[in-house]
Amino acid sequence: MSSSTEQEKKNAAREAVKLIRDHQVVGLGTGSTAVLAIHEIGERVRQGLVIQGVPTSNSTAALARELSIPLVDINSVAHIDITIDGADEFTKELHLIKGGGGALLREKIVAVKTLQEVIIADASKYVERLGRFRLPVEVIPFASGYVLHELEKLNGKGEVRGAPFVTDEGNYIIDVDFKTIEDPVRLSARLKNITGVVEHGLFTGLAERVLMGTGDKVQVFLKQNSTFTA
Numbered sequence: 001m002s003s004s005t006e007q008e009k010k011n012a013a014r015e016a017v018k019l020i021r022d023h024q025v026v027g028l029g030t031g032s033t034a035v036l037a038i039h040e041i042g043e044r045v046r047q048g049l050v051i052q053g054v055p056t057s058n059s060t061a062a063l064a065r066e067l068s069i070p071l072v073d074i075n076s077v078a079h080i081d082i083t084i085d086g087a088d089e090f091t092k093e094l095h096l097i098k099g100g101g102g103a104l105l106r107e108k109i110v111a112v113k114t115l116q117e118v119i120i121a122d123a124s125k126y127v128e129r130l131g132r133f134r135l136p137v138e139v140i141p142f143a144s145g146y147v148l149h150e151l152e153k154l155n156g157k158g159e160v161r162g163a164p165f166v167t168d169e170g171n172y173i174i175d176v177d178f179k180t181i182e183d184p185v186r187l188s189a190r191l192k193n194i195t196g197v198v199e200h201g202l203f204t205g206l207a208e209r210v211l212m213g214t215g216d217k218v219q220v221f222l223k224q225n226s227t228f229t230a
């Protein structure tokens with residue numbers, strides 16, 4: 001990864017962490033961009049910020065503990081105030097592909113309980129339409145052959161990730177090439193309808209904003225389809 005990409009991620013992460021307030025329940029994302037935000041949160045906690053974190057993966061939970069960020073069980077909170085997470089792709093409508101790191105299931109559960117879902121990304125993640133990145137679909141291992149077959153009927157060419165890769169919830173991931181995804185909301189519903197699919201990496205209507213590092217600036221994409229530079 002180029003150092004400018006790394007800097008874009010850092011700038012987006014720093015800007016996002018500024019949105020966190022004392023006494024909030026904070027969803028902690030997964031992936032290389034989210035890691036930068038978690039370090040920044042750790043620094044603010046060290047300086048006295050009082051929050052409770054809800055991790056989206058085992059690796060994020062481990063990092064949060066290392067940084068002494070207090071954690072809370074997701075099932076003991078009514079909602080999560082703000083979540084900061086990464087994405088593999090996003091559009092200006094704030095449709096996302098997530099799950100490149102295999103954490104999409106817990107990430108989506110955290111996202112649906114979150115009041116303000118903030119996505120952080122470098123400029124390479126912005127696309128006109130989703131689909132350049134293969135869509136991760138989390139499946140029950142026993143159903144993987146059946147799901148691969150059903151995906152073909154939707155013109156998706158799938159491949160079980162890894163040897164296989166096993167998610168934190170004990171499932172497999174199928175990475176699916178759909179070429180361009182014209183209607184993510186429709187595809188989302190069709191995928192959820194396949195028996196054996198636990199969840200998929202299309203996030204539609206969940207992000208409140210995307211903070212995208214671009215050069216030395218951070219561009220903000222809001223749900224209402226507006227954008228400005230932070």
Ligand SMILES: O=C[C@H](O)[C@H](O)[C@H](O)COP(=O)(O)O
Pocket residue numbers: 029030031032033034085086087088097098099100101102103104107
């Ligand atoms: O499963 C992983 C997550 O959805 C990540 O947030 C996503 O893959 C982006 O990761 P990164 O920030 O490393 O590009």
